[in-house]
Amino acid sequence: MISRSSSSRRSRDNGSSSANRSLQIFLPERHTDLVRRQGGLLSVPKILSSAPLMVPVTDGTRKMTKLLLKVHIEGSLGPVHVVLPPESSVSDLIKAATQIHVKEKRRPLLKESDPNSFELHYSQFSLESLRPEEKLINLGSRNFFLCSRPPASSANSCSSDEAEKASQFHLSLTKLTEYLL
Numbered sequence: 001m002i003s004r005s006s007s008s009r010r011s012r013d014n015g016s017s018s019a020n021r022s023l024q025i026f027l028p029e030r031h032t033d034l035v036r037r038q039g040g041l042l043s044v045p046k047i048l049s050s051a052p053l054m055v056p057v058t059d060g061t062r063k064m065t066k067l068l069l070k071v072h073i074e075g076s077l078g079p080v081h082v083v084l085p086p087e088s089s090v091s092d093l094i095k096a097a098t099q100i101h102v103k104e105k106r107r108p109l110l111k112e113s114d115p116n117s118f119e120l121h122y123s124q125f126s127l128e129s130l131r132p133e134e135k136l137i138n139l140g141s142r143n144f145f146l147c148s149r150p151p152a153s154s155a156n157s158c159s160s161d162e163a164e165k166a167s168q169f170h171l172s173l174t175k176l177t178e179y180l181l
Helices: 004-012 018-022 046-050 090-101 160-180
Strands: 033-036 040-043 053-055 063-064 067-073 080-084 116-120 142-148
Touching: 067 090, 080 090, 090 116, 090 142
Parallel strands: 067 142
Antiparallel strands: 033 040, 053 063, 067 080, 116 142
């Protein structure tokens, strides 16, 4: 790291020698439409990158204008980073996360890109999914887990033959327990 005194000295001697010119530090360009994340850069839409992170409200407090959310997708190695306004709902977050996952061609590839076939949870250990109409600002967390919604028909897809076999097995077990007692 360069101290202030050496940088001010260099600015005074800027034109004196070529050796000093080679020691000058050039700052990198700043790109407002890029956000650094692990593994590379993530592009942010111009609409969101041009808006300030917080805007003052009339009473002197500041109101957030966008949220950075991390969504872990089932089977994926790393989270998807999503930037959304706080007024967005859970269904908007699911839609944005699936779109980013498909756009970036992350592995594993999603079987369906339809946002209605996914559920959002607080963590992979949470059994209760979040309601699609809930607002993101009210959730209290910025990290979520996205998993595929279990098919509704598979829970009740037992055929009548399978149900009959299961009931016969249950009857035989009850007879066995009565015999043993």
